[in-house]
Amino acid sequence: EIKNFVDNIHNEAYKNAYSAPLIGAESLIMQGGREEESLDGLWNFSVDLYDNCLRAKWFLEEETNEEGRAVPLDYAFDDWETVPVPGVFNLAKPEYFYYEGPAVYSRRFSYGSRGNERVFIRFGAVAGEARVFLNGCFLGVHRGGSTPFCVEATENLKEGADNRLIVVADGTRHQADVPSLNTDWFPYGGIYRSVTLVRLPEVFIQDMKVRLSGRREREITVEAVTAGSISPDYNAFFEIPEIGVCEIMDFGPDGTGRLKLKVPELELWSPENPRLYTARLTLYDGENRAFDRISDRVGFRTIETAGRSICLNGRPLFLRGVCLHEDSRDHGKAVTKEEIREAFRLAREMNCNFVRLAHYPHTEWAARLADEEGLLLWEEIPVYWWIDFGNPDTFRQAKSQLSEMMKRDANRASVVIWSVGNENPDTDERYRFMADLAEYARRSDPSRLISAACLVDTVNLRIADRLEAHLDVIGLNEYYGWYDPDYTKLSTILEQSAPEKPVIISEFGADGSFAAEEAEAGTGAKEKNGSSAGRVRGSVREQEEIYENQIAVFRRIPYIQGTTPWILFDFRTPKRLGKYQKGYNIKGLITEDRSRKKPAFYLMQNYYEEVLKHEC
Ligand code: GCB
Known part of the structure; x- marks a missing residue:
């Protein structure tokens, strides 16, 4: 004792x-x-x-x-x-x-x-x-x-x-x-x-998932789960009131119900037309009294890959994206709806149709607002860098975060990609861990693509991550020009690789400091010798130059189907203590107070405009 x-x-x-x-x-x-x-x-x-x-x-x-x-x-x-x-x-x-x-x-x-x-x-x-x-x-x-x-x-x-x-x-x-x-x-x-x-109530609807399961015939699938014991004289009705859909939904003794129906008048959700409908499920007791009701605003779309293309509603599209952390100077991770709206507005100003929500599930409001505004999203769990891949408890944690995120956002048309991790070294334990997560995500949700932000093979200069076999879209993080100054490697890697799936450059970038730029101007280094000798590392000009070189390579590689530069805003991090960083990762395209766009922002804006014109 x-x-x-x-x-x-x-x-x-x-x-x-x-x-x-x-x-x-x-x-x-x-x-x-x-x-x-x-x-x-x-x-x-x-x-x-x-x-x-x-x-x-x-x-x-x-x-x-x-x-x-x-x-x-x-x-x-x-x-x-x-x-x-x-x-x-x-x-x-x-x-x-x-x-x-x-x-x-x-x-x-x-x-x-x-x-x-x-x-x-x-x-x-x-x-x-x-x-x-x-x-x-x-x-x-x-x-x-x-x-x-x-x-x-x-x-x-x-x-x-x-x-x-x-x-x-x-x-x-x-x-x-x-x-x-x-x-x-x-x-x-x-x-x-x-x-x-x-x-x-004692018996209630715990969950309702609604998705488009057949595009041409406009077939939708509804799956619902009730809690408490459902009596045989209960009835359930599924409705989309705007277009007069009203169908009986049967529930089994285990409390689960499933319904497939064709709705020819359904308009598809897309960035150009972010059409949402109210989907509603009501439970009635034996005396026909409604005792529980659930409703959601949902969009209907399909997302698939075809060879090396990503297709939304059957049409190929390039993901003109940007990465975003959940962080603001005033509220930290507790970002407000206004701050999310502002981030989305700035992403759209850069001509984005896609945002990578890195590196963990952001607030549910992000996907709700993206649904309304017609932005496509990548959502991710924090299987980040090295984690204890051999530990079954670590796997349980990752899987439970993945299933909670997937369940929470199941009805969000904007979410088109589930990512099972970021920059994890390709060891056997990691391979099994992440392949299991990817397969779990695929089994649980047929209406989205599975990805992960992978590393390139820096020795053989190739895209060569074993996890690719389990992904629909290969995410690739690379920082040529910044962590490795040799750009020629980027061209070599991309030219030497022949992926059979679409590739997104899920990160690239560089520090971009206005203060470093001013210091550089002070030295007169550029004017003197016209080269980068004497250049202050991490200036907004250096960032711009790195973006220019990166974009020049992307233009030449046809299997690249999207880019999400790192990152929209500078963000707090305890590990960046450089002279110009001061506790922030300053790879943002916009400063941390959201007041100043860096030159690379405009480069991305122009690049995406060019992509858009090309698509038209
Ligand atoms: C990465 C990571 C990201 C970092 C970034 C950086 O590859 O995925 O979380 O913040 O690089 O700035 O080094």
């Missing part, structure tokens, strides 16, 4: 009590236009360096323990300072900026039962690991800081104003996690997407 006690207090053993249930994709309840009560706003907050909320069970709010001894009150939830949810705590106070460990969020809220109902709390995302406690009870733990999850609160709610919700958000990095210890972005922490309370 003494050993257990000592272990619990002093070692990591106390965490065993909070490692199950592990909340995964099966917890997710589609939002679907149901009324939700917001739990956003100011929450009480404290960093908790030694994890005492878990070790000393603060969440019980007890004054005496089981043995009747007084419990010291080392916490004061309601007196703590407040921080906004959604929000990253790193930007709340300068002293939190680099904090990564456990932090405790707490708030009270009112609840009044409306009779027979099940109640869930939905978290849009909590960085790292999130442990949720309601009124002293542990509800579960979620890992994977970029995807949503739901916990059931029905049994633990109290009538009235005195419900206490506590979230221990722990952003500590671990080698076995996805991502692992080392990334090139800022490890923001906290509850940085919205939290809501969702009330549902």
Whole structure:
């Protein structure tokens, strides 16, 4: 007993009590236009360096323990300072900026039962690991800081104003996690997407997926899942009210339903015509009373490859893209809808039809807005650089993030590519790990393409990643001109390769600093000798020159079917501490405050205009 006690207090053993249930994709309840009560706003907050909320069970709010001894009150939830949810705590106070460990969020809220109902709390995302406690009870733990999850609160709610919700958000990095210890972005922490309370009937629709399964005949497939036991006298109707579609949908005893129907009047979704329809599913009881309804705005399109082409609705198109991180100077990862709209507006100004959301699932609003605006998207999970590929737990984490992302965005026409990772060295363990992920994604979703951002073989100068066999589109990251100054290698690689699939240059670029440019002008280096001797590395001119050379190569390679330069905006990262970087990756085409476009922005704009003209 003494050993257990000592272990619990002093070692990591106390965490065993909070490692199950592990909340995964099966917890997710589609939002679907149901009324939700917001739990956003100011929450009480404290960093908790030694994890005492878990070790000393603060969440019980007890004054005496089981043995009747007084419990010291080392916490004061309601007196703590407040921080906004959604929000990253790193930007709340300068002293939190680099904090990564456990932090405790707490708030009270009112609840009044409306009779027979099940109640869930939905978290849009909590960085790292999130442990949720309601009124002293542990509800579960979620890992994977970029995807949503739901916990059931029905049994633990109290009538009235005195419900206490506590979230221990722990952003500590671990080698076995996805991502692992080392990334090139800022490890923001906290509850940085919205939290809501969702009330549902005893039997409810948990999920509804709608997709175009046959383009010519305009056939759509609807798949739905209900929770709770569905009685044989229940009815379900699927509707697209705008065009008068209304069909009965049958559900099996396992709660799943599937419907295929032809809708000849359906207009296809495309960047030129981002047409969305309301798709609605309603459950009726034996007395024909509607008791649950879910609806979504969905677009219908197909995306396929044909040889080395990518075809949207049967027509080849070039993906005129750009990469984007989820980061803003003022809100970090908790980007606002306005900031996403602004990013999309600037991408369109550059003549983009495509955005690569790197390197983890961004807020669901990104895909919703892209649906409305007609932008195509690449979505990705943070299987980034080296991760612990031989570790089954690491694989489970990657797969659960992939399935949560796929489930969340299943109805988003804008999402055309699922990416299973970025720049991972081609070892046997990595090959098995990522091939399994790619095949899982393909089996689960026939309506999208699978890709990954791969590396080139820098020794034999070829595109030669074994993972290609499992991808529909080969993503290729290369930084010729920047990390390797020898451009001739890029031409050699692309000319020596004969991929049978479309290739997207998923990253290229270079630092681009205006300050470095001014320093360069000061030296007079260019005027003096007309060469790059004396050039200040990382200036916006050098960036522009690198883009010029890159584009010149792309023009000559017919199998390149898209490009996504790295990156739209400069972004925070703790690993870039150069003279002109100052904590930012400055490869953006626009500065981090979004106020200044760099010359390379205009080069890309012209290149894409040229591509567009050529397509016409
Ligand atoms: C890469 C990574 C990206 C980095 C970028 C860079 O290849 O995929 O996450 O930020 O290079 O700037 O080096």
